[in-house]
Amino acid sequence: MRKRRMFARGLVGAFAGLLLFLSGAWGAIALVYQLPGPQAARIAGACVWSVLWLGLAAALFGWRVWWAPVAMLVALIALLGWWSTVRPTHDRVWADDVSRLLSGEVNGSRVTLHNVRDFSWRTETDYDQHWETREYDLDHLTDADAILSYWSSEAIAHAMLSFGFDDGRHVVFSVEIRRERGEAFSEIGGFFKQFELILLAADERDIVRVRTNVRGEDDYIFPLRMPREAMRSLFVSYVEAANQLVRQPRFYNTVTSNCTTIVYRMARRIDRGLPLDPRLLLTGYLPEYLMDNGTLDRRLSVGEWRRLGRITDRARATAQGDDFSAAIRVGVPPAQSPSSGASTL
Structure with missing residues (x-):
């Protein structure tokens, strides 16, 4: 029974880790494609996000501090809020x-x-x-x-x-x-x-x-x-x-x-x-x-x-x-x- 609980806990942890990795990767790619400004600024924004996300992941899994998951949730909500403002338009210089x-x-x-x-x-x-x-x-x-x-x-x-x-x-x-x-x-x-x-x-x-x-x-x-x-x-x-x-x-x-x-x-x-x-x-x-x-x-x-x-x-x-x-x-x-x-x- 103890082994089963440990296995289940490990499986949940692996799933959570994968989910956090995918969320962080999605955010970085979204910033590369949609952050306003020149390409260098978009790449810089994606790098800042990646460092922040990796730091919070280390705080969550390594230091196990209580505020890490809260900070990650706030960061993700902020990113999704910005993402929702990216709207399609007819007003561009088209091919x-x-x-x-x-x-x-x-x-x-x-x-x-x-x-x-x-x-x-x-x-x-x-x-x-x-x-x-x-x-x-x-x-x-x-x-x-x-x-x-x-x-x-x-x-x-x-x-x-x-x-x-x-x-x-x-x-x-x-x-x-x-x-x-x-x-x-x-x-x-x-x-x-x-x-x-x-x-x-x-x-x-x-x-x-x-x-x-x-x-x-x-x-x-x-x-x-x-x-x-x-x-x-x-x-x-x-x-x-x-x-x-x-x-x-x-x-x-x-x-x-x-x-x-x-x-x-x-x-x-x-x-x-x-x-x-x-x-x-x-x-x-x-x-x-x-x-x-x-x-x-x-x-x-x-x-x-x-x-x-x-x-x-x-x-x-x-x-x-x-x-x-x-x-x-x-x-x-x-x-x-x-x-x-x-x-x-």
């Missing part, structure tokens, strides 16, 4: 490709989108800017495709959703970080309020081609089995989400507010039965998730869909003036219409 916010109006089947991006990219820094107001008729909506752009590993991809109409037009919705001018993406920064969130609507020859032809990413298209009403509802959900972001800016989060989790929450409004799954975070495996939920047609295997749906080479072979959307779909079987009750996404 050109995320400088304008998407908004829209829905009148029956007619949708008007403002600030649809249609850039012409030559390099990452050499491009022609073009923003448009476009109108779409949801009665002429014909298909929806998931587009995955692999930029890191087979487990990590950026997910976009493209809606097609019977006149051959496509518009892509993409949830992305809203970078400031000169800023680069950071997975760690995505946990610490480094980036605001933006929802883009763009032409495929812009938002897909820049990834395949300029950034050197590897892209795949997967036709989705969705009822027409589900496609319409999801399209309108994107418009509503864009308008909400105009009214209330939000931070991007690497886990909770990224390119797939936000789409998942919108799709859940259509199909409440959609399960949570690790593949919503490991987005490179999203096709397997779609297959398991009936949204990717099972007449082909995931491997066959990947082989047929790899659009990278077809995109790179296009020239100015080509029908980019038609070119990247050559050889990709269209999705079959799902039966009633099939999963929507």
Whole structure:
């Protein structure tokens, strides 16, 4: 019995130590990313916090003084109070490709989108800017495709959703970080309020081609089995989400507010039965998730869909003036219409 009590006490102590370590590390990283001032000042602030936290931990575990846990609690509450004042904003000097916010109006089947991006990219820094107001008729909506752009590993991809109409037009919705001018993406920064969130609507020859032809990413298209009403509802959900972001800016989060989790929450409004799954975070495996939920047609295997749906080479072979959307779909079987009750996404 005595050994069990000692073991339990040791386990509690180890857990408390781990919790204190994680709290201290979180505070230091938060200060590095969000403390006002130049980088040197942010690093200095993180060092001061680390020394203070380690000193209090030594006082708690080494000297066992009564005031050490109280001081740690006060320090942590003060840090969290400051953290709560770090708020998202639309008022920054934004990179050109995320400088304008998407908004829209829905009148029956007619949708008007403002600030649809249609850039012409030559390099990452050499491009022609073009923003448009476009109108779409949801009665002429014909298909929806998931587009995955692999930029890191087979487990990590950026997910976009493209809606097609019977006149051959496509518009892509993409949830992305809203970078400031000169800023680069950071997975760690995505946990610490480094980036605001933006929802883009763009032409495929812009938002897909820049990834395949300029950034050197590897892209795949997967036709989705969705009822027409589900496609319409999801399209309108994107418009509503864009308008909400105009009214209330939000931070991007690497886990909770990224390119797939936000789409998942919108799709859940259509199909409440959609399960949570690790593949919503490991987005490179999203096709397997779609297959398991009936949204990717099972007449082909995931491997066959990947082989047929790899659009990278077809995109790179296009020239100015080509029908980019038609070119990247050559050889990709269209999705079959799902039966009633099939999963929507």
